[in-house]
Amino acid sequence: MALRTPEEFVQSLADLHLQIYLFGEKLDDYVNHPIIRPSINCIAMTYELARQPEFADLMLATSHLTGNKVNRFTHIHQSTDDLAKKVKMQRLLGQKTGSCFQRCVGMDAINALYSVTYETDQAKGTEYHARFKKYVQYLQENDLVADGAMTDPKGDRGLAPHEQPDPDVYLHIVERRDEGIVVRGAKAHQTGACNSHEIIVMPTVAMREGDEDYAVSFSCPANARGVYYIYGRQSCDTRKLEDNDLDVGNARFGGQEALMVFDDVFVPWENVYLCGEVEFSGALVERFAGFHRQSYGGCKVGVGDVLIGAAATAADMNGVAKASHIKDKLIEMTHLNETLFSCGLACSHEGVQMPAGNYQIDMLLANVCKQNVTRFPYEIARLAEDIAGGLMVTMPSAQDLADEKIGPIVEKFFVGQCDTPTIDRMRILRLVENLTLGTAAVGYRTESMHGAGSPQAQRIMIGRQSNINHKKELAKALAGVGKPWDKGKAKVPTAEASHRR
Ligand code: SF4
Numbered sequence: 355m356a357l358r359t360p361e362e363f364v365q366s367l368a369d370l371h372l373q374i375y376l377f378g379e380k381l382d383d384y385v386n387h388p389i390i391r392p393s394i395n396c397i398a399m400t401y402e403l404a405r406q407p408e409f410a411d412l413m414l415a416t417s418h419l420t421g422n423k424v425n426r427f428t429h430i431h432q433s434t435d436d437l438a439k440k441v442k443m444q445r446l447l448g449q450k451t452g453s454c455f456q457r458c459v460g461m462d463a464i465n466a467l468y469s470v471t472y473e474t475d476q477a478k479g480t481e482y483h484a485r486f487k488k489y490v491q492y493l494q495e496n497d498l499v500a501d502g503a504m505t506d507p508k509g510d511r512g513l514a515p516h517e518q519p520d521p522d523v524y525l526h527i528v529e530r531r532d533e534g535i536v537v538r539g540a541k542a543h544q545t546g547a548c549n550s551h552e553i554i555v556m557p558t559v560a561m562r563e564g565d566e567d568y569a570v571s572f573s574c575p576a577n578a579r580g581v582y583y584i585y586g587r588q589s590c591d592t593r594k595l596e597d598n599d600l601d602v603g604n605a606r607f608g609g610q611e612a613l614m615v616f617d618d619v620f621v622p623w624e625n626v627y628l629c630g631e632v633e634f635s636g637a638l639v640e641r642f643a644g645f646h647r648q649s650y651g652g653c654k655v656g657v658g659d660v661l662i663g664a665a666a667t668a669a670d671m672n673g674v675a676k677a678s679h680i681k682d683k684l685i686e687m688t689h690l691n692e693t694l695f696s697c698g699l700a701c702s703h704e705g706v707q708m709p710a711g712n713y714q715i716d717m718l719l720a721n722v723c724k725q726n727v728t729r730f731p732y733e734i735a736r737l738a739e740d741i742a743g744g745l746m747v748t749m750p751s752a753q754d755l756a757d758e759k760i761g762p763i764v765e766k767f768f769v770g771q772c773d774t775p776t777i778d779r780m781r782i783l784r785l786v787e788n789l790t791l792g793t794a795a796v797g798y799r800t801e802s803m804h805g806a807g808s809p810q811a812q813r814i815m816i817g818r819q820s821n822i823n824h825k826k827e828l829a830k831a832l833a834g835v836g837k838p839w840d841k842g843k844a845k846v847p848t849a850e851a852s853h854r855r
Pocket residue numbers: 453454455456457458459545646649650653654797801805
């Protein structure tokens with residue numbers, strides 16, 4: 355099959371007849387639901403841009419499995435150049451959507467599993483890698499969206515998976531059959547869960563002996579029997595139910611998270627990629643997280659570009675663009691945003707080839723990237739709110755602006771810089787609100803904190819890879835630590851002696 359059109363993607367999603375619950379009700383026409391549709395539009399954009407020749411270099415890649423052109427979201431990275439292009443593609447999509455466009459979790463999952471299945475086979479004599487390659491080819495040839503699902507609900511964080519009072523808080527195998535396995539559990543905060551054709555499940559933490567039933571990785575169709583979704587709320591989401599495009603700030607695009615439930619789902623062996631090999635669950639978690647921490651050096655930067663642009667436009671419309679402190683704040687926002695991009699590119703360019711042949715990012719730099727992402731978007735958002743002014747959160751509604759009697763009053767009192775229509779000033783302030791406090795803030799702020807692992811997870815990885823001993827050796831060598839010391843030379847030179855020198 356050739357690359358899909360955005361329309362074909364939306365239709366294929368509708369054809370899945372997914373089991374989605376929102377506000378306590380099961381949805382029928384979910385692809386046209388006003389709360390869900392903006393998130394579908396985001397993924398549709400990954401199809402749209404792939405069809406535009408000017409973006410082909412970023413959006414398309416050559417499959418190492420078939421030699422065919424595929425959407426980069428289904429590609430296994432073959433070089434550091436591929437890794438860098440991935441980050442640039444994500445920045446582009448962040449710019450076009452001002453939102454989380456969701457398709458990256460599947461891309462990061464296939465790239466992590468590609469090397470881990472290979473190494474598991476080498477060590478254990480299993481047959482996961484060949485199966486997995488077949489599956490990747492299936493994704494590529496059908497131009498599918500896969501959802502990489504990692505985060506279990508986890509219950510009591512002080513207990514191992516097998517020690518939990520309710521075993522289902524970690525997804526686990528409940529039955530092994532001749533033809534496959536049966537799994538039960540859930541994946542939480544699942545980005546793009548209801549917008550995917552396929553699900554790729556991975557374990558959520560490094561497992562130990564006793565956790566064999568929880569060390570499981572597999573793929574299944576998003577509409578597999580027993581899979582259903584409970585849609586996550588976002589701040590200000592019901593504004594999308596109002597019939598106007600003003601108060602939402604970004605009417606066309608949005609992110610999506612859901613609780614994905616597996617109620618005794620059967621998975622045939624051909625789609626199982628880890629089954630009880632506890633010692634490989636840690637590597638899978640680290641590699642997926644590493645790839646997704648790299649991803650944030652692209653997607654958050656693209657959304658940051660939109661927020662910086664919105665703040666600068668708000669300054670123009672407020673008539674303060676020439677104020678030196680405004681210019682300086684915009685410079686600071688740009689500096690922070692480009693620092694994140696630098697991290698995304700750095701961990702890509704320093705990537706390494708894995709034994710399986712694919713390329714992986716530099717883990718230390720990817721974790722540094724994400725650690726910065728837990729901070730800089732917050733500062734960029736703070737500065738955007740500073741520049742936008744308080745009106746961003748006190749403005750009357752679209753209905754007030756449209757009202758025959760009070761609309762003109764709203765227009766009169768919320769006018770800014772002389773040439774700017776009030777409606778446009780309201781539009782741009784609503785966009786800042788959307789990105790910093792509304793639905794998109796899920797992706798830009800809180801997800802920057804917790805997505806791809808909370809800050810402490812990166813600090814652990816940074817600690818592990820910082821090679822402090824090497825740094826100590828450098829310092830000791832320069833300081834002369836351990837060398838014999840001649841006490842006799844420790845004299846303060848006289849003025850005469852130093853003059854002679
Ligand atoms: Fe992609 Fe960023 Fe969304 Fe993750 S948070 S799925 S990297 S857009």
